[in-house]
Amino acid sequence: MPPSLSVTGYLIAVGATLLALLVTSLIWPILEGGPFIIFFSAVLVSAWYGGLGPGLLTIALTILLMAYFFAVPAHSLLVHDPAVIARLGVFGLAAGLVTLFSNSRRQALVDLQRIQQERLELLERERQARLEAEAANRAKDVFLATVSHELRNPLSAMLGWVQVLRRRSADRATTERALEIIERNAKLQDKLIEDLLDVSRIVSGKLRLDACPSDLLPVVEAAVDVVQPSAQAKSIRLLRMLDPAAGPVLADATRIQQVVWNLLSNAIKFTPQGGRVEVRLVRTDGHVELSVSDTGQGIAAEALPRLFEPFWQVDAGTSKRHGGLGLGLAITRKLVEMHGGEIRAASDGVGQGTTFTLTLPLIDTARQGSHRVVGAAAAERPMLLKDLSVLVVDAEPGICTLVRSILEEHGAQVTTAASASEALAALRSTAPHILIADLALPDTDGCTLIRKLRDSYQSAIPAVALTALARAEDSERILAAGFQVHISKPVQPVRLAAAVVNLTRRVAGKTDGVEPLSS
Secondary structure, three states, rough: OOOHHHHHHHHHHHHHHHHHHHHHHHHHHHHHOOOOHHHHHHHHHHHHOOOHHHHHHHHHHHHHHHHHHHHOOOOOOOOOOOHHHHHHHHHHHHHHHHHHHHHHHHHHHHHHHHHHHHHHHHHHHHHHHHHHHHHHHHHHHHHHHHHHHHHHHHHHHHHHHHHHHHOOOHHHHHHHHHHHHHHHHHHHHHHHHHHHHHHHHHHHHHOOOEEEEEEEHHHHHHHHHHHHHHHHHOOOOEEEOOOOOOEEEEEEEHHHHHHHHHHHHHHHHOOOOOOOOEEEEOOOOOOOEEEEEEOOOOOEEEHHHHOOOOOOOOOOOOOOOOOOOOHHHHHHHHHHHHOEEEEEEEEEOOOOOEEEHHHHHHHHHHHHHHOOOOEOOOOOOOOOOOOOOEEEEOHHHHHHHHHHHOOOOOOOOOEEEOOOOHHHHHHOOOOOOOEEEOOOOOOHHHHHHHHHHEEEOOOOOOOOEOOOOOOHHHHHHHHHHHEEEEEEEOOOOOHHHHHHHHHHHHHOOOOOOOOOOOO
């Protein structure tokens, strides 16, 4: 029982007793059965509204008050009359039984109300689960219909033109046009299938990067050259503002070109005839920043948070004006995050255009020549994390060993903990530069751990969440709890080290180049 209800019950007991004393005093001359009936009512009220404790308190008070005011001798607690003593004893016994009965009945009603409330909550949860299942089922049907539609469209065009070419002898111009349409639709279908495969690789954790120090300028220019014909076909001005000295990043050039191509293709797709698309590459505080801006249809404020969700489209439905599965931006965000970077979208509203901005951490150009990385092979790994102390918290010993091996190979000093309590004990004796924690811990979850740290003397420690949860809503919940970075398992050395270096420098405000880990 809450303390407030307990106090209220005892106040009711005292109030009922005093009221019974006042009423009995007023009508004492006309009472024939003595004061017992009035005080007995006080016991009933106290037991019903206050429970067992207040009921027993009322019994004790009423016996004392009756003995003091209404027994002989008056104003004395020493009662000598055996009959009065017997009556007081019978009163106490009867009142005690009534109190026990009232308390049991009251508790039964409370339990019944609790059961009814739990039943209502269970029904509500069941209703919500049913609605979510129905929504998921509808989403599945919409997804299958969309995939079928998007795959059939280019296939229908190709089959149609193939039949045209077979049935009649076409002139050279018609043949060239047919081949162009077939080629374009074949490439479109290949892109759709590749997007589906990328999503499958992301979900299964099989998407891998072949990272090496790369200059982004030729990568961005190559992507711009690919989309230039599409822009010219719509009379869209494609402007380049590319800084040749932007600096190198540790990246899979093919995947970064895919990211840039996705952003540029989206910008051209949603920009009307005669519009403008601008791509800008600059060096900022320890990062390379790439932005793609357009004068297209823009995005409503309420749609921005869902922009990077898989299969979500602004103009989804049978009436949508633009093709696609809604996977490009979801894949783009995942690829950027795997490089230790960030991507965000901004728009002033519908009709105001959109700007996508991604940042990637720079690497130290002085070290680039002596530590050239090609794929997963490297002759020598630079000490990127020298003198950096890291606390790794994970209940799985294998994960702790893996993360320790990755970070120590690059100069970090790693301490491990298997639970939140071990982590808190370690933090009381040491002050690591960064925390890497799993969410599924044996004694509490990682979000609770980071909240405790944010409320304590360790409030400023940079923190990375390393977890198997990879949904967008999981990432939002993790970042809202106090983590700065969310990395999904399986552990990828490139992304882990890039995130550690990037986060440490961002929090510490460093501007010198630090080369992230290479896989």
